[in-house]
Amino acid sequence: MSDALDSELTQISALMDKRLKLSGARAECLLKARRHLPRGLRRAAEELVAAETASDHPRLAMMRDEARLLRRARALRVGLDQIDLVDRRRGRWLDIGATVGFAVLSLIALLVLVLRWRGFV
Numbered sequence: 001m002s003d004a005l006d007s008e009l010t011q012i013s014a015l016m017d018k019r020l021k022l023s024g025a026r027a028e029c030l031l032k033a034r035r036h037l038p039r040g041l042r043r044a045a046e047e048l049v050a051a052e053t054a055s056d057h058p059r060l061a062m063m064r065d066e067a068r069l070l071r072r073a074r075a076l077r078v079g080l081d082q083i084d085l086v087d088r089r090r091g092r093w094l095d096i097g098a099t100v101g102f103a104v105l106s107l108i109a110l111l112v113l114v115l116r117w118r119g120f121v
Contacts (some may be wrong), residue, residue: 002066008073009048015080027052041079103110 009026016022020036022029030045036047051069054060115121 002070005066005070005073007098008070008077009052011078012048012073013078015077019080019083019085037076037079042074044076047072048076 013026013029018039020033021030032054034042034045048069051064053092054064086110112121
C-alpha cells in the first residue's frame with residue numbers, strides 16, 4: 001500500500017475507535033462500522049477492506065486503483081469526523097421516550113374506551 005493510503009487508514013482506525021468505540025483489526029472494524037455509516041460510506045468501507053485483503057497478493061495489489069482508494073478513504077474519514085456521539089445518544093433517548101409516550105397514550109385511550117363501553121364513564 002502507498003504511504004498516503006496507509007496513513008489515511010490509520011487515521012480511520014483511530015476515528016473508529018474514538019467515534020464508534022470500535023477497536024481491533026482494521027478490516028473487522030470497518031465491517032462492524034457498516035451499520036453506523038450511510039450507504040455511500042458503507043461502499044467505501046467495503047472497497048477499502050477488499051483492497052486491504054488484496055494488498056497481500058502481489059498480482060492483485062498491482063491491479064488496484066490507488067487514487068480511487070485514497071478518495072474513498074478520505075471520504076470515509078470525513079464521514080467519521082462528522083459523527084456526533086452526543087447527538088446520537090440524545091436521539092436514541094428521544095426515540096425511546098417517544099415510543100414509551102405513545103404506548104402510555106394508547107393505553108390510556110384504550111382504558112377510557114373500555115370504561116365508556118362498559119358504562120363506568
